[in-house]
Amino acid sequence: MSFKYNKKDKLKSKKLIDKLFNEGKAITVYPLRLVYLKTDFDDGSTLKTGVSVSKKLHKTAVARNRIKRLLREAYRLNKPLYFNNSSTSYAFMILYLSKDGTTFDALNDSMKRVFKKFVDKTSDSLN
RNA sequence: AAAGUAAAUCGCCUUAUCGAUUCUAAUUUUAGAGUAGGAAAGUCCGAACACCAUAGUGCAAUCAUAGUGGUUAACAGCCACCAGUCGCAAGGCUAGGAAAAGUGCAACAGAAAGUAUGUACAGGUAAUGCUGUAGUGAAAUCAGGUAAACUCUAUGUGGUGCAAUGCCAUGUAAACUAACGUUUGAGCGUGCACGCGCGAUUGUUAGAGGGUAGGCAGCUAAAGUUUGCUGGUAACAGUAAACGCAGAUAAAUGAUAAGGGUAUUUUGUUCUUGUUAUGAAGAGAUUCUAAAACAAGUUCAGAAUAAACAGAAUUCGGCUUAUAGAUUUGCUUAAAUA
RNA sequence: GACAAGGUGGCUGAAUGGUUAAGGCGACGGAUUGCAAAUCCGUUAUCUAUGAGUUCGAAUCUCAUCCUUGUCU
Numbered sequence: 001m002s003f004k005y006n007k008k009d010k011l012k013s014k015k016l017i018d019k020l021f022n023e024g025k026a027i028t029v030y031p032l033r034l035v036y037l038k039t040d041f042d043d044g045s046t047l048k049t050g051v052s053v054s055k056k057l058h059k060t061a062v063a064r065n066r067i068k069r070l071l072r073e074a075y076r077l078n079k080p081l082y083f084n085n086s087s088t089s090y091a092f093m094i095l096y097l098s099k100d101g102t103t104f105d106a107l108n109d110s111m112k113r114v115f116k117k118f119v120d121k122t123s124d125s126l127n
Numbered sequence: 128a129a130a131g132u133a134a135a136u137c138g139c140c141u142u143a144u145c146g147a148u149u150c151u152a153a154u155u156u157u158a159g160a161g162u163a164g165g166a167a168a169g170u171c172c173g174a175a176c177a178c179c180a181u182a183g184u185g186c187a188a189u190c191a192u193a194g195u196g197g198u199u200a201a202c203a204g205c206c207a208c209c210a211g212u213c214g215c216a217a218g219g220c221u222a223g224g225a226a227a228a229g230u231g232c233a234a235c236a237g238a239a240a241g242u243a244u245g246u247a248c249a250g251g252u253a254a255u256g257c258u259g260u261a262g263u264g265a266a267a268u269c270a271g272g273u274a275a276a277c278u279c280u281a282u283g284u285g286g287u288g289c290a291a292u293g294c295c296a297u298g299u300a301a302a303c304u305a306a307c308g309u310u311u312g313a314g315c316g317u318g319c320a321c322g323c324g325c326g327a328u329u330g331u332u333a334g335a336g337g338g339u340a341g342g343c344a345g346c347u348a349a350a351g352u353u354u355g356c357u358g359g360u361a362a363c364a365g366u367a368a369a370c371g372c373a374g375a376u377a378a379a380u381g382a383u384a385a386g387g388g389u390a391u392u393u394u395g396u397u398c399u400u401g402u403u404a405u406g407a408a409g410a411g412a413u414u415c416u417a418a419a420a421c422a423a424g425u426u427c428a429g430a431a432u433a434a435a436c437a438g439a440a441u442u443c444g445g446c447u448u449a450u451a452g453a454u455u456u457g458c459u460u461a462a463a464u465a
Numbered sequence: 466g467a468c469a470a471g472g473u474g475g476c477u478g479a480a481u482g483g484u485u486a487a488g489g490c491g492a493c494g495g496a497u498u499g500c501a502a503a504u505c506c507g508u509u510a511u512c513u514a515u516g517a518g519u520u521c522g523a524a525u526c527u528c529a530u531c532c533u534u535g536u537c538u
Contacts, residue, residue, distance in 0.1 A: 005147075006146090007379095015340080015341090060437070060438090061438055062436095062437055072147085072381085
């Protein structure tokens with residue numbers, strides 16, 4: 001798996017997103033919240049991920065776009081470090097909970113902690 | 128100088144690495160090219176385009192506009208001029224038709240706010256609110272004010288909006304139940320009238336229910352952008368050349384690092400100017416100098432900090448609002464300061 | 466994206482262009498009570514989203530801005 005994050009790996013289907021929020025589980029490491037669900041995909045990709053920022057917390061489109069871009073970048077760079085060997089496929093939704101702005105370094109750090117927690121938790125449940 | 132005023136331009140840049148998306152090649156993972164604004168925003172006007180079976184007319188209502196002329200595909204925009212108003216001025220602002228067509232409204236105060244009528248003082252008369260002043264009020268005897276009150280005049284105006292609309296996929300579903308309607312006309316474009324015909328195999332309304340929430344087209348070359356020339360006071364028009372300029376859909380246009388430029392603050396430093404004697408002259412008033420100190424400006428170097436408003440969603444023309452900082456040009460200056 | 470509706474004290478909610486704006490629920494103080502509740506009396510508060518305009522006068526009319534809510538397939 002590489003650093004790429006193209007159309008196939010994005011979570012787009014409205015149906016799937018509804019299902020994810022209804023049936024999925026969540027991990028919160030402030031300021032991030034990861035909602036995940038184990039599913040299978042038709043097009044062969046193992047992970048589908050979307051990001052979201054509330055309009056209530058960040059009023060302007062510029063602020064929301066900025067945070068979403070940083071979230072995608074952090075996800076793209078950290079993905080191979082944690083999921084290179086996993087064969088099970090998941091749908092992810094990453095939410096940004098803080099009201100304040102952020103920097104790439106801070107977000108990168110918290111993204112790593114979220115994935116670490118996720119990997120620990122899922123491997124525990126398998127055992 | 129400073130202050131003001133009008134207009135225009137820019138809105139950090141470069142490189143490397145890792146990505147996103149569209150198109151074109153080859154072809155199955157490579158290469159090349161493109162990729163956000165002046166407001167992309169608000170959705171306030173005007174259009175294009177699409178649908179409302181086809182294609183229309185009149186009236187009314189509604190709504191909009193409102194000096195004159197020009198400009199434009201169109202406009203409530205823009206340009207020029209006139210008028211009013213604010214400003215010393217440059218210049219700014221103006222929903223700027225009609226109150227002698229009619230209806231209405233005017234609290235409190237005041238005698239009286241149109242059905243008019245009368246207090247005090249003065250003047251005047253045969254006599255009288257007959258005349259003036261005072262008093263109330265935004266407005267007072269003359270009529271006026273108000274049309275962002277109704278209204279009148281002139282001009283214009285069908286509705287819905289790309290979540291329009293067409294096709295594909297999915298679903299037993301153009302299915303089922305009730306009411307209304309059957310050529311004597313329900314409905315067909317929201318009020319009335321006319322006209323036109325369509326019309327039971329797919330009428331209208333309501334109920335209950337099934338499916339989808341996906342894809343393709345619409346979708347980006349356009350009343351296009353830049354520069355020059357010609358006409359016009361100008362808005363703008365004509366013409367020639369060059370350019371080919373976003374197309375995403377839980378939302379692309381990014382992230383990181385390095386370097387550079389700009390502004391502010393601060394440290395050191397170069398130079399200039401000013402102030403100060405504790406120095407010097409003198410009997411003294413006072414005068415001269417300025418090592419040092421302080422203040423202001425300035426040269427160079429370093430450090431830190433900061434960099435606005437804001438993100439396309441069918442497309443154009445405007446308007447409105449937000450906007451750190453920088454640059455350029457024209458014009459004005461009454462009073463006050465140097 | 467396209468198109469609509471609204472904004473009045475802490476909450477709810479009325480108003481013909483005419484006295485810094487009705488009423489209710491609250492809150493506070495007093496009376497009542499052995500103490501409370503209920504009841505009665507009084508008080509409170511920068512209340513018409515913001516900024517302009519029309520008018521003698523604006524919560525009301527007009528324009529712009531801000532905020533909130535709704536509709537669509």
